[in-house]
Structures are given as structure tokens and as C-alpha cells.
Amino acid sequence: MTQSGSGLHLAVVGTGALGSALLQRLAAVGMPSLLLIDPDRIEPRNLPLSPFLQEALLAHREQIAEYPYKAALLAAHAWAMYRLPWRALPCEVAAVGWQRLRACDLVCCCTDSALSRAELAFVARSLGKPVLDGAVAGGSIAEGRVTRFSPHPAAACYLCGMGEERRATVLGLAASATLGCRVPEDAPAMTGTRSSLDLVADTMAAVIRDVARGTAWGEISCAIKLYAADPQCSAETVELARSEGCPWHDAAAPALRDLPWELPLRDSLPRLHPGKDLLLDWPVCTVAVCNTCGQRCSPFQRVAVVRRTLRCPHCHATALQPLSTVSRIRAADPLALRSPRQLGQPIRHLYRLTATAG
Ligand SMILES: [Zn+2]
Ligand SMILES: [Zn+2]
The missing domain is CATH 3.40.50.720 (NAD(P)-binding Rossmann-like Domain)
Incomplete structure (x- = not known):
């Protein structure tokens, strides 16, 4: 002791x-x-x-x-x-x-x-x-x-x-x-x-x-x-006191579940958690444009990382601007062909799942 x-x-x-x-x-x-x-x-x-x-x-x-x-x-x-x-x-x-x-x-x-x-x-x-x-x-x-x-x-x-x-x-x-x-x-x-x-x-x-x-x-x-x-x-x-304007007090918090890090979501999600969508904790940037060289890239990282620290793969400037992001993925989405790792999710994570949308 x-x-x-x-x-x-x-x-x-x-x-x-x-x-x-x-x-x-x-x-x-x-x-x-x-x-x-x-x-x-x-x-x-x-x-x-x-x-x-x-x-x-x-x-x-x-x-x-x-x-x-x-x-x-x-x-x-x-x-x-x-x-x-x-x-x-x-x-x-x-x-x-x-x-x-x-x-x-x-x-x-x-x-x-x-x-x-x-x-x-x-x-x-x-x-x-x-x-x-x-x-x-x-x-x-x-x-x-x-x-x-x-x-x-x-x-x-x-x-x-x-x-x-x-x-x-x-x-x-x-x-x-x-x-x-x-x-x-x-x-x-x-x-x-x-x-x-x-x-x-x-x-x-x-x-x-x-x-x-x-x-x-x-x-x-x-x-x-x-x-x-x-x-x-x-x-x-x-x-x-709690602020009514604060968005982080959701009474119906989504279930936290494990998912294989290296398997495409299309294979793991319907098998392990049928009828569920994956809610990403932070929006993930799928396409960004560089404000310095004008080239586009697909970072698949959190928007905060893309906005603040990620370097352009073409000119290495820290000037990336997100053009397209994703926050929710259904098993039928094209992005579900990617694994959690390929979607920029951390290893040994717990994933927020919610009933599938329409
Ligand atoms: Zn709060
Ligand atoms: Zn660039």
C-alpha cells in the first residue's frame, strides 16, 4: 500500500x-x-x-x-x-x-x-x-x-x-x-x-x-x-451552473461499443451491431483544399487537426481548409468500405452507436 x-x-x-x-x-x-x-x-x-x-x-x-x-x-x-x-x-x-x-x-x-x-x-x-x-x-x-x-x-x-x-x-x-x-x-x-x-x-x-x-x-x-x-x-x-446552451449533456447518450480497428465497417457493423450507425466523436475531414497551393487531398482526420496542424501533402504548408466532412456512417455508405483506422479513429477506441437513420 x-x-x-x-x-x-x-x-x-x-x-x-x-x-x-x-x-x-x-x-x-x-x-x-x-x-x-x-x-x-x-x-x-x-x-x-x-x-x-x-x-x-x-x-x-x-x-x-x-x-x-x-x-x-x-x-x-x-x-x-x-x-x-x-x-x-x-x-x-x-x-x-x-x-x-x-x-x-x-x-x-x-x-x-x-x-x-x-x-x-x-x-x-x-x-x-x-x-x-x-x-x-x-x-x-x-x-x-x-x-x-x-x-x-x-x-x-x-x-x-x-x-x-x-x-x-x-x-x-x-x-x-x-x-x-x-x-x-x-x-x-x-x-x-x-x-x-x-x-x-x-x-x-x-x-x-x-x-x-x-x-x-x-x-x-x-x-x-x-x-x-x-x-x-x-x-x-x-x-x-449547467448552461442550457451547452450541447454536451445529451440525456440519451449513445451506447459505447467495440469495433475491430482494421475491418471495414461494412463487414463489422451489420454483423456485430445490426441496425446501428456509427457516430464519429469528431467530424472527420474527407476532402480538404490547400490555401497555399490550391491542391486537394483526403486527410481522413479530425477537422481540428486538419485546421490546426496538418500539413498539405503537396507543398507542406499548414494551410488546409476542410471542404467535406463526415460525422455519421451507415453500413450502406461508401465510406463504410473503410475501417475505423482508415477513418482516422484511435486504436483501442469505444465507438458511439445509434439506431440507423432512414
Ligand atoms: Zn456543459
Ligand atoms: Zn499545398
């Missing part, structure tokens, strides 16, 4: 300044089951506020080429230093197969991207997972905050707390099949001080200890705690 208590399974999304500060605390108490999710490589700008990342880099300086991603380096360090078998997934949270997240008891959110937070909120709602979300000064946050999001369908999610306009922008980027202009995502710089970072990480670690001890998640609405950088300031707790 470790100090961290029971067999709690955690996922930590984001391993930058705040994520690595939290991980340092979880390593110190011997948290054994932890999934690290972060697509980013190690960059010098990550280091000044990340003692744990600095420590990991120093300890692995001879093998650094083997660990280009932050998540992989920190997992290797947790094993080398603490004998903790943490697993790293160097990808976006929206690209993680849901079978990997199904066993998690709690998802900790330490990313500084609004898009990743929104994608995580959808994944957590779909899988019925509670989220512990921390953030340090930047954007709309005064100094720092820790938010507990209950998995209850009636409870507010991260998206509920956004203004309508901001929500529309983030949803347009992540989940809209309508083909608007390319939307640049804001990238707020991490401006927090070490003291506010430590305060937020300490608070998150304390909540995790409570969860490990079996303290009930309890409340239906979630509580937000706001912290001032001055440690003398007392924490303020604010309840967050």
Missing part, C-alpha cells in the same frame, strides 16, 4: 508547468497507476517553471533522443526514480482510444489549451468520468483556480462555464462540420508565478488524496475554487 492510498487510476492531460508540478507531487506519494497524455515535445520554454521536467531531463541527458516527448520523458523518470509504472500517450486527448480511459477513476486537466479542455470535457462526459481541472494565471483567470467537474449528466462541464461566443469559437474549431474559415486558436502564455503554480498543484494533489480515500465526489453541480497568488488570501468557492 502506498501513501497515495487505494488503487486509484488517474489520467493527467497536459505535462507542462502545472502538469509536471502535479506529477512531482503524485510521484512523491507513490501514485502507481497514471496515464500521461500530452502531444508536445520538450521545448526550452517549458523548463523555467518545471522543476520536475528539469530533474527528468538532467537524469536522462544521455538518452534524451529516446524521449522527445514530455509525457514519455516524465514516465521514464517516474520509473527510474520511483519505480512507478506510469504510461505515456504522446498525443492529443481527442486521439486517445476510450478503452484506455475507461479504467480511469479521475481525469486531471493541466493543459493551457481551451480546445484540449473542451475536447477533454466531451470525452469525460461521454465516459462518465469526473474531471479535476487546474489552471494558473492567463486568459480569464485572475491568479489560479481548481475546478471539480462531476460526472453527473446534470452537472456543469468545462464548456458550460464559457461565454456563448467563446464556446461557439471552440466548438467551431473542434466539433463543427460546417466549413467556416480557419479559426486560429489562442495560445495564452503561462504567466503564473511559482507560488500560484505550487498553490494550484497542492490543491489538486489534496483533492486527489480525498478521492483516493473514497471521499464521495458528491455534489451535482461542481465547485470552482479561486485562489489569489498571495498564500495569505483565503480560497473562494463558487458553484458553476
Whole structure:
């Protein structure tokens, strides 16, 4: 038995300044089951506020080429230093197969991207997972905050707390099949001080200890705690109400089922799940045009990836504009000749199925 208590399974999304500060605390108490999710490589700008990342880099300086991603380096360090078998997934949270997240008891959110937070909120709602979300000064946050999001369908999610306009922008980027202009995502710089970072990480670690001890998640609405950088300031707790305008509280959530990753849907869907259509979690771009060279391509990846990071296969510019997307596939559709893998779905996923349409 470790100090961290029971067999709690955690996922930590984001391993930058705040994520690595939290991980340092979880390593110190011997948290054994932890999934690290972060697509980013190690960059010098990550280091000044990340003692744990600095420590990991120093300890692995001879093998650094083997660990280009932050998540992989920190997992290797947790094993080398603490004998903790943490697993790293160097990808976006929206690209993680849901079978990997199904066993998690709690998802900790330490990313500084609004898009990743929104994608995580959808994944957590779909899988019925509670989220512990921390953030340090930047954007709309005064100094720092820790938010507990209950998995209850009636409870507010991260998206509920956004203004309508901001929500529309983030949803347009992540989940809209309508083909608007390319939307640049804001990238707020991490401006927090070490003291506010430590305060937020300490608070998150304390909540995790409570969860490990079996303290009930309890409340239906979630509580937000706001912290001032001055440690003398007392924490303020604010309840967050569910927003009627938030689309992610579907009472009749679709069934989650397994499908073979490599088999065409036309073969697997009618045999394993007759009368069902596949609802893709995120619209998948089937045709895109490059705004630089004008050539077309068929990415078969999430529209958020196509809009933000995918390079044109002809001129390598990051300037692809989705022309055609798909969100729902019937067994009779031509696209059902493709396998989930060929449709850009993650390995070890759980698929959302719904009664077939007309
Ligand atoms: Zn919501
Ligand atoms: Zn091009």
C-alpha cells in the first residue's frame, strides 16, 4: 500500500508547468497507476517553471533522443526514480482510444489549451468520468483556480462555464462540420508565478488524496475554487451552473461499443451491431483544399487537426481548409468500405452507436 492510498487510476492531460508540478507531487506519494497524455515535445520554454521536467531531463541527458516527448520523458523518470509504472500517450486527448480511459477513476486537466479542455470535457462526459481541472494565471483567470467537474449528466462541464461566443469559437474549431474559415486558436502564455503554480498543484494533489480515500465526489453541480497568488488570501468557492446552451449533456447518450480497428465497417457493423450507425466523436475531414497551393487531398482526420496542424501533402504548408466532412456512417455508405483506422479513429477506441437513420 502506498501513501497515495487505494488503487486509484488517474489520467493527467497536459505535462507542462502545472502538469509536471502535479506529477512531482503524485510521484512523491507513490501514485502507481497514471496515464500521461500530452502531444508536445520538450521545448526550452517549458523548463523555467518545471522543476520536475528539469530533474527528468538532467537524469536522462544521455538518452534524451529516446524521449522527445514530455509525457514519455516524465514516465521514464517516474520509473527510474520511483519505480512507478506510469504510461505515456504522446498525443492529443481527442486521439486517445476510450478503452484506455475507461479504467480511469479521475481525469486531471493541466493543459493551457481551451480546445484540449473542451475536447477533454466531451470525452469525460461521454465516459462518465469526473474531471479535476487546474489552471494558473492567463486568459480569464485572475491568479489560479481548481475546478471539480462531476460526472453527473446534470452537472456543469468545462464548456458550460464559457461565454456563448467563446464556446461557439471552440466548438467551431473542434466539433463543427460546417466549413467556416480557419479559426486560429489562442495560445495564452503561462504567466503564473511559482507560488500560484505550487498553490494550484497542492490543491489538486489534496483533492486527489480525498478521492483516493473514497471521499464521495458528491455534489451535482461542481465547485470552482479561486485562489489569489498571495498564500495569505483565503480560497473562494463558487458553484458553476449547467448552461442550457451547452450541447454536451445529451440525456440519451449513445451506447459505447467495440469495433475491430482494421475491418471495414461494412463487414463489422451489420454483423456485430445490426441496425446501428456509427457516430464519429469528431467530424472527420474527407476532402480538404490547400490555401497555399490550391491542391486537394483526403486527410481522413479530425477537422481540428486538419485546421490546426496538418500539413498539405503537396507543398507542406499548414494551410488546409476542410471542404467535406463526415460525422455519421451507415453500413450502406461508401465510406463504410473503410475501417475505423482508415477513418482516422484511435486504436483501442469505444465507438458511439445509434439506431440507423432512414
Ligand atoms: Zn456543459
Ligand atoms: Zn499545398
